[in-house]
Amino acid sequence: xxxFSFFRKAASSLAFxxxxxxxxxxxxxxxxxxxxxxxxxxxxxxxxxxxxxxxESDSRPDLDVCFNFDFDSDSDSGEIADLRKKAWIDYVxxxxxxxxxxxxxxxxxxxxxxxxxxxxxxxKGDIKGKKVPVYIALHGGGATSFNSFQWQDMADxxxxxxxxxxxxxxxxxxxxxxxxxxxxxxxxxxxxxxxxKLFENRFDASIDLNRVYLxxxxxxxxxxxxxxxxxxxxxxxxxMSAGHPNGVDFSNMRNLPxxxxxxxxxxxxxxxxxxxxxxxxxxxxxxxxxxxxxxxAYIHKGMPHNFNDSSAGGDAVETVIADPVxxxxxxxxxxxxKKVDSSAGAWVAKYERNPLPEKIVWxxxxxxxxxxxxxxxxxxxxxxxxxVVGGTIVASYSKASNxxxxxxxxVQGDVSILLNDRMMDFSKPIxxxxxxxxxxxxxxxxxxxxxxxxxxxxDPDYQFLMRVSLAELEAGAASGA
Numbered sequence: 001x002x003x004f005s006f007f008r009k010a011a012s013s014l015a016f017x018x019x020x021x022x023x024x025x026x027x028x029x030x031x032x033x034x035x036x037x038x039x040x041x042x043x044x045x046x047x048x049x050x051x052x053x054x055x056e057s058d059s060r061p062d063l064d065v066c067f068n069f070d071f072d073s074d075s076d077s078g079e080i081a082d083l084r085k086k087a088w089i090d091y092v093x094x095x096x097x098x099x100x101x102x103x104x105x106x107x108x109x110x111x112x113x114x115x116x117x118x119x120x121x122x123x124k125g126d127i128k129g130k131k132v133p134v135y136i137a138l139h140g141g142g143a144t145s146f147n148s149f150q151w152q153d154m155a156d157x158x159x160x161x162x163x164x165x166x167x168x169x170x171x172x173x174x175x176x177x178x179x180x181x182x183x184x185x186x187x188x189x190x191x192x193x194x195x196x197k198l199f200e201n202r203f204d205a206s207i208d209l210n211r212v213y214l215x216x217x218x219x220x221x222x223x224x225x226x227x228x229x230x231x232x233x234x235x236x237x238x239x240m241s242a243g244h245p246n247g248v249d250f251s252n253m254r255n256l257p258x259x260x261x262x263x264x265x266x267x268x269x270x271x272x273x274x275x276x277x278x279x280x281x282x283x284x285x286x287x288x289x290x291x292x293x294x295x296x297a298y299i300h301k302g303m304p305h306n307f308n309d310s311s312a313g314g315d316a317v318e319t320v321i322a323d324p325v326x327x328x329x330x331x332x333x334x335x336x337x338k339k340v341d342s343s344a345g346a347w348v349a350k351y352e353r354n355p356l357p358e359k360i361v362w363x364x365x366x367x368x369x370x371x372x373x374x375x376x377x378x379x380x381x382x383x384x385x386x387x388v389v390g391g392t393i394v395a396s397y398s399k400a401s402n403x404x405x406x407x408x409x410x411v412q413g414d415v416s417i418l419l420n421d422r423m424m425d426f427s428k429p430i431x432x433x434x435x436x437x438x439x440x441x442x443x444x445x446x447x448x449x450x451x452x453x454x455x456x457x458x459d460p461d462y463q464f465l466m467r468v469s470l471a472e473l474e475a476g477a478a479s480g481a
Contacts, residue, residue: 125164133211138220161345180223194458239344254292263303313346355461388413414471
């Protein structure tokens with residue numbers, strides 16, 4: 001999508017354009033349970049007594065900053081919590097010693113599958129000693145040679161709208177209409193976020209992975225439409241401005257708030273009408289799946305492709321269509337208006353991610369809600385090999401009843417449930433209900449699963465202790481095992 005940001009920069013910038021054309025709190029397990037399960041596992045690689053020594057011996061003295069921010073000494077206590085801490089320390093220590101990852105962060109450039117994603121980074125405000133959010137901003141452009149200027153423009157575009165934190169603006173890996181959601185891009189977004197967590201700790205600050213936000217304008221809005229369902233478990237909230245979804249399915253967005261913005265007169269590719277259509281789609285999904293799908297749709301009165309979505313909160317009071325669905329249902333003929341604060345950064349900052357939502361919807365449609373180029377195979381607390389594509393699974397868990405319910409599953413292939421002590425009481429059997437029966441599973445601690453899940457997303461909130469294959473569970477019941 002060939003869209004341009006506001007031309008409200010200094011005259012020198014304008015001249016350049018013309019000449020050249022951017023959870024629950026965790027609880028510890030009882031000692032008897034820890035002894036019961038850990039006694040049957042090799043924990044030699046997890047010498048808990050050496051945790052503090054590991055921190056002190058690491059060549060980077062800020063490793064303890066990462067450690068202290070990510071685990072609360074009051075709630076994260078007990079031997080199982082110590083295992084998770086040790087797995088996290090090992091991951092962080094190894095990651096910071098990885099020359100490739102160090103160079104990626106130092107050069108602000110990530111390579112994968114023969115492509116390169118460069119990015120800029122700015123620190124805003126006083127972040128000293130704080131756990132801080134990350135705002136990832138995607139530039140406009142698309143299938144055009146103007147992408148480099150659009151990237152430079154994005155260095156400032158959403159900056160005023162955000163609060164204190166880290167502002168990151170990647171350059172699209174190709175100059176194509178789908179420049180921000182090429183298959184090769186997705187592993188780079190994963191790497192970008194995990195690298196920020198590993199290395200971005202200046203001023204003794206730490207990245208808050210529950211406050212990572214995605215913003216995009218025009219072609220960047222296209223990217224937000226397409227990236228959000230695939231990586232919904234990565235973000236706390238997202239803003240899409242002046243983009244087009246290209247038919248993307250939003251089923252996976254149950255737990256990811258989204259703000260959709262467009263100009264009322266932005267008729268190219270029907271961008272204006274599509275926002276109203278997706279407002280309706282999200283309402284219908286919320287009704288179908290029993291809640292979730294938090295969103296708002298701002299169709300800016302009388303505005304073309306450009307409108308005010310980038311001022312600071314309180315400075316972006318704009319007039320928008322009061323009810324986009326009513327406008328849609330009147331065949332775009334009649335509407336009422338209202339005033340809103342359209343600051344993208346201020347809107348997303350209202351939300352924090354719940355990394356372990358009690359109910360999730362996962363559509364595994366290839367190249368729509370799942371890009372198999374990603375190394376990440378998990379989605380919240382479900383996982384499936386990247387060879388598994390197609391179908392949708394709806395699942396929920398209850399800590400109170402120590403159970404998981406698979407409400408529906410049309411996935412052609414094995415899906416596994418990932419569990420940890422924040423979701424379940426491991427001192428009791430866990431009940432798993434599927435369309436094929438009710439099963440009782442004895443909880444256990446698998447250190448291999450702990451290590452793998454820690455490394456997969458580089459996120460301490462996605463550390464799991466056991467994996468339950470639905471295919472194996474149901475096959476065992478069918479065979480009488």
